[in-house]
Amino acid sequence: MAEHKILIVDDDPEIREMLSGFLQERGYTVTAIPCGTDALAFLQKDLPHLMITDLLLPGEHGLDLVRAVKRKWYIPTIVLSGIYSRQEIDTVMGEENVEAFFEKPVDLKQLEQTIAELLDE
Numbered sequence: 346m347a348e349h350k351i352l353i354v355d356d357d358p359e360i361r362e363m364l365s366g367f368l369q370e371r372g373y374t375v376t377a378i379p380c381g382t383d384a385l386a387f388l389q390k391d392l393p394h395l396m397i398t399d400l401l402l403p404g405e406h407g408l409d410l411v412r413a414v415k416r417k418w419y420i421p422t423i424v425l426s427g428i429y430s431r432q433e434i435d436t437v438m439g440e441e442n443v444e445a446f447f448e449k450p451v452d453l454k455q456l457e458q459t460i461a462e463l464l465d466e
Contacts, residue, residue, distance in 0.1 A: 349372075349374065349394045349395070349466075350373070350392075350393040350394050350395075351373045351376075351393055351394065352375075352384065352395070352396045352397070352420075353375060353377040353398075354378050354379075354380070354397070354398040355379070355399040355425065356379050356399065356401070358379070360399070360449075361377040361379065362377075364377070365377045376391075376393065379402075379403070380402050380405065381398075381402040381405025381406060381409065384398070384410055385405055385410065385413060393420060394421075395420065395422070395423070395460060396421070396422045397422075397423045397425060398423070398424060398425065399424075399425050399426065400428070400429060407426075408434075411443060421444045421445075421463040422444055422445075423445040423446070423447065423456070423459065423460070423463070424443045424445070424446045424447070425448075425449055425451060426446070426448060426449065427448065430448075434446055444463055
């Protein structure tokens with residue numbers, strides 16, 4: 346598990362810090378980025394095994410980020426949102442469906458289980 350890299354994209358520093366610490370304690374290598382534009386630049390240089398992203402981001406909107414990722418790479422993606430529902434995300438995303446969706450505040454135990462399933466751990 347220590348070799349699994351996770352990218353977190355969220356503009357809220359508290360959420361980035363909380364998720365980063367939680368996942369690092371579980372042995373993941375974590376990169377946390379505050380905006381979609383910087384996330385796309387990062388992905389050009391280094392691909393994670395999984396991406397967790399908020400939707401309301403500065404720069405590149407989270408939906409656009411997910412679309413760009415899904416068009417170019419296979420990276421399992423977990424979307425976090427305090428505004429949208431899973432049904433709304435599925436409707437907007439269509440065929441570029443995300444692998445998992447969590448409403449904020451996130452249930453960390455459920456998130457951990459979902460990550461393990463997506464990474465086949």
